[in-house]
Amino acid sequence: KIEECINEGIIIGKNRVAGIVGNCDENNLNIKSCINKGDIQSKAYYTGGIIGYCYSEGGKIQNCSNTGNIIFDNTTLNMDVGGIIGYCNKLSIIENSYNSGNIQILNCGEYNNNKVGGIIGSSNCELNVKSCYNTGAITSFVNANTGGIVGYSNDNIRIHDCYNTGNININPNKTEGSRYHYVGGIIGSSYEENGSIEYCYNTGNITVIAN
Numbered sequence: 001k002i003e004e005c006i007n008e009g010i011i012i013g014k015n016r017v018a019g020i021v022g023n024c025d026e027n028n029l030n031i032k033s034c035i036n037k038g039d040i041q042s043k044a045y046y047t048g049g050i051i052g053y054c055y056s057e058g059g060k061i062q063n064c065s066n067t068g069n070i071i072f073d074n075t076t077l078n079m080d081v082g083g084i085i086g087y088c089n090k091l092s093i094i095e096n097s098y099n100s101g102n103i104q105i106l107n108c109g110e111y112n113n114n115k116v117g118g119i120i121g122s123s124n125c126e127l128n129v130k131s132c133y134n135t136g137a138i139t140s141f142v143n144a145n146t147g148g149i150v151g152y153s154n155d156n157i158r159i160h161d162c163y164n165t166g167n168i169n170i171n172p173n174k175t176e177g178s179r180y181h182y183v184g185g186i187i188g189s190s191y192e193e194n195g196s197i198e199y200c201y202n203t204g205n206i207t208v209i210a211n
Contacts, residue, residue, distance in 0.1 A: 001030040007038050011068075014043035016052035018086065019068060024051050027090075028058040036066045039101075043074040048086035048121070049099055061085070061094040066101050069136075073106040078113045081105065082121035082151065083134055094119070095130040102166075105140040107173075114144035117151035117188070118164055129159045136166045137204075141173045143181060147188035148202050156194045159186060164202045171209045181208050 007019045016022040019036025023046075036049045046053040049066025066083050080087035083099025099118050108114055115122035118134025122145075134148050145152040148164025164185050182189035185202025 003032045005034045011040045017042045017044040018048045018052040022052045024054045029056040033063045039068045040070045046086040047081045055089045057090045064097040076109045080121035088123045093128040100135045115151035122152045126156045145182045145189040150187045159197045167205045
């Protein structure tokens with residue numbers, strides 16, 4: 001387990017980048033009461049305030065927070081960026097966690113395959129997200145699946161008792177794929193049969209400008 005860890009340093013990276021764990025590839029890993037306060041400047045496909053890439057069957061993230069700002073800038077890669085987790089391929093639950101850092105996407109490679117979320121950028125597993133919130137602003141100058149809590153989900157995700165108050169602004173500086181603005185106060189885009197959203201709300205302003 002990883003417990004009660006704090007990062008306050010600035011992080012600059014171009015692989016799997018995060019404030020606490022860049023790459024999590026261990027089953028049943030419990031990350032608890034960890035905090036990232038450092039700003040993150042990333043060129044990595046997977047970027048998160050706590051975890052960049054997560055593959056942990058039965059794993060849990062509890063009582064974690066990110067207050068550092070995240071900036072992604074890479075003209076050749078698409079990206080999965082989240083205030084807590086960038087990309088989640090296996091995990092059981094994330095609960096009682098929050099992001100208050102601002103997330104800014106300046107450039108990326110493939111304009112139709114980008115995911116940004118206040119808590120999770122992209123999820124590809126059955127996952128419970130409970131009692132989490134985002135207050136950080138999300139600003140993207142590229143097309144992206146963007147959500148106040150989850151940017152994109154491709155499996156049965158259950159979001160319960162979560163909220164977003166951060167403003168979301170999408171203003172692409174490229175015309176490619178401009179029809180692919182999937183943006184939501186809780187989840188940007190969902191492709192699943194049995195997922196659920198319960199007792200959640202959004203008060204953040206959402207602005208989408210299409211070229």
